[in-house]
Amino acid sequence: MEKEEKIKILADLIKIQTVNGNEIEVAKYLKTILADHQINATIDSFGDKRANLEAEIGDKDPLNKILAFSGHQDTVTIDDEKIWIFDPFSAQIEGDKIYGRGASDMKSGLAAEAIALIELNENPHVNLNGTLRFIATAGEEYGTPGAYRLNDQHAIDDVDALVIGEPTNGQIIYAHSGSFNYRITSTGQAAHSSTPTRGINAIQGLVNYINLEEGLFDDVPEGPYLGAVQHSITVIHGGNQVNTIPAQAELRGNIRPTQAFDNNHVISKIEEALRKLNQQHDAQLKLEIIHNFEPVETPSDNKFVQLVQRSAQKSFSEREVKLKTMNGATDASVFVKNNYGLPTVILGADGIETNHQPNEYTTISSYLALIKAYQEIAIKFLK
Template identity: 40%
Template structure:
């Protein structure tokens, strides 16, 4: 069994469900140290940290980033799992567990690709930076910290090891989270005319939101902007007119209708409702992650297509990704760089029970990452 599989099992056995990423990072640090590769742990809070390591010519201006996140989502009802989510059991060539696809397999494949590249770093025509983050599943806090610390400023290319089933992804939508709070006036429910029902203010917004982005132009690759109200809360007692209520929504921006356009549209809608409603609405932006799109003829894309064809012997047709990733934070860096998503495991099984990765694909991805690095750095 490849020692990468053993490390993957150990990482899955650490329940880093939006916490405990430091345990994962320290195990990776110790693994790198066995190969005389130094790494840096960048603390954020107790049990939470990022990991950075770099190899190659420190004077080179060509830098390829390999990035993945160390956290996983909660497993849900344990009784629904056929294979325990933190046992990392292997059955019929598949390794099962929370994070098997999303995305500890991608992380470990990058770690062992990085180890292999380090052994021949003298021949690398550039630098490779391993960038492992905490908190991606709950807002990208780790990537944000590293971006503000300038770890993405000099990147020439970035591979995000999300589960793409070894398909090459050149674009993904952004993610925009917001809260609308409504302020009214509480009174007895028998005299509603004396109060202001905060829920009614949110209903006004919900009715507008349903068609707020109908005219948003679609992107040729990513399609139409997606939007939905996903949480609604109002009222505390059955015989009171509520004075406070709130809702939350999620929007998936696209390059043709980006995050700023979304902000402007929401702001205008809130202003118009406030001018015509008794309740007072307030908009708060909780998270804003940009859409990411790379030219299909970019050097990193071509390198990935060559590696996938040579090693996996499968189609290299490019595709897109529905979710947002840490790349949305890193592309805020001042220098523009090429980005792809490429990793083992099917995206369709991410966040589900009995999440798994095919071990043959996982092990092959190590060689894929290495070949991409060599070609791109040329």
């Protein structure tokens, strides 16, 4: 495929608006591009313009290995379009940079994966001894409905290694934290503020938890790769009228579990704290789990991680490719629920510092290098 066509595919994807939805349009576009190069793809539409896509190349012998390339089709919203240098859906090119919502996160990775599939399939000198599976998901930015649906369909169960195309500036992420979102509701008793002792202040119940939460995870073990558990209270709601003792209040928080202190341990820790607080105070607290994404850790000396690093270094020859970790979560946090211990890496193009920010961009040079890196990974893993 010519360089100009590769750039056009990325630009076309950026121009398709998939802010927290509308993935069906990207899936249709990818299906057409793949079909033009004799690769069959399947679209799984599940309403409200949401859709996943899957395609495969290789010998598809069930006795041989399966490598999966995965990426999400949705993007986050545009907070203030006036701050952008260019229209966020124009895919404007300036020098080596291409701007737009999703340019880095992660339509560059998605396009690179699709093109790698096409070029490997058309290369007469390449014979993959196994299956290369391409998976494009819906809704990664909020709730990961696409990844959960794929798990229900057992689409990842048989995979031997996984590459997620999130932006990494050409670096290798071999471990990332989980993401645990929760809500705590506090129930008290309403009363007039002139007689507060007749009521139970639900806000005070939250204050009791907030004071405890600050040091709740101080004594938990740190992981060898991801370190300490990160935790924050990020949303508080309580009270409707200034002269009424509130009977209901709630807070929400986010925690980044590690394999050393995983999601189940986090849940147990919070539930035990709430039991103690409910015994000590009148306002009663209750935990609700909103999202429960698992940590993903592959040892840095794993053969697949080392293979990916060598392959990426070959393509990104102008920079040193290092092995790193991060506290963000990806679709892999869902996929490992069905395929625990699945060797997983994240490798993507430039622009990670502009994720979810105005003037998001990636570099064309890193995007083109990424395509080569993906091909090298597939060839070496499925040799």
